[in-house]
Amino acid sequence: AQSVTQPDIHITVSEGASLELRCNYSYGATPYLFWYVQSPGQGLQLLLKYFSGDTLVQGIKGFEAEFKRSQSSFNLRKPSVHWSDAAEYFCAGHNTDKLIFGTGTRLQVFP
Amino acid sequence: EADIYQTPRYLVIGTGKKITLECSQTMGHDKMYWYQQDPGMELHLIHYSYGVNSTEKGDLSSESTVSRIRTEHFPLTLESARPSHTSQYLCASSENRGRTQYFGPGTRLLVL
Numbered sequence: 071a072q073s074v075t076q077p078d079i080h081i082t083v084s085e086g087a088s089l090e091l092r093c094n095y096s097y098g099a100t101p102y103l104f105w106y107v108q109s110p111g112q113g114l115q116l117l118l119k120y121f122s123g124d125t126l127v128q129g130i131k132g133f134e135a136e137f138k139r140s141q142s143s144f145n146l147r148k149p150s151v152h153w154s155d156a157a158e159y160f161c162a163g164h165n166t167d168k169l170i171f172g173t174g175t176r177l178q179v180f181p
Numbered sequence: 182e183a184d185i186y187q188t189p190r191y192l193v194i195g196t197g198k199k200i201t202l203e204c205s206q207t208m209g210h211d212k213m214y215w216y217q218q219d220p221g222m223e224l225h226l227i228h229y230s231y232g233v234n235s236t237e238k239g240d241l242s243s244e245s246t247v248s249r250i251r252t253e254h255f256p257l258t259l260e261s262a263r264p265s266h267t268s269q270y271l272c273a274s275s276e277n278r279g280r281t282q283y284f285g286p287g288t289r290l291l292v293l
């Protein structure tokens with residue numbers, strides 16, 4: 071079955087440090103992959119998406135993600151985290167008109 | 182980006198009441214979705230629609246029902262609310278040939 075896995079439930083980083091959130095997918099064909107961010111009590115905001123082409127994808131708020139087929143991964147990165155980046159991050163894959171979401175990674179940022 | 186609106190944003194209601202959660206979008210998207218999300222948990226698809234007069238049940242069984250009479254409007258109804266329905270409900274939409282879903286701000290429902 072197709073699935074999306076986020077191995078890290080909770081990550082804590084210091085402000086200004088680099089960040090990498092992990093996402094692994096299980097798909098037979100080329101996947102369509104997304105990263106969303108959710109602030110407390112809010113809906114989901116699209117950070118970036120990968121459909122094809124360049125495997126390094128740039129998104130909003132300084133985030134980027136790299137698609138690695140050999141590792142079945144689509145990890146989200148940011149070189150320098152800001153306190154406002156504290157939120158829940160969801161990786162998702164598209165499958166026959168539906169999005170399959172990972173369980174999310176909660177990011178905490180310390181000053 | 183799509184403009185997705187959900188009302189109310191917060192609702193506290195007693196057991197047995199009938200409620201309707203509103204969702205509307207202004208981009209003319211054919212596909213619309215409802216997700217249920219418990220605090221700190223993943224999203225579960227409960228209903229979706231490919232267009233007017235189309236409704237399908239999602240992966241998570243839900244006692245709620247939906248309708249799609251107009252393209253822009255996709256309301257969710259609970260005939261008799263129960264405490265087990267307490268959750269956040271998120272609405273989303275996408276273009277007919279698109280794979281990107283755009284989300285509304287959500288409705289937080291508390292059933293006492």
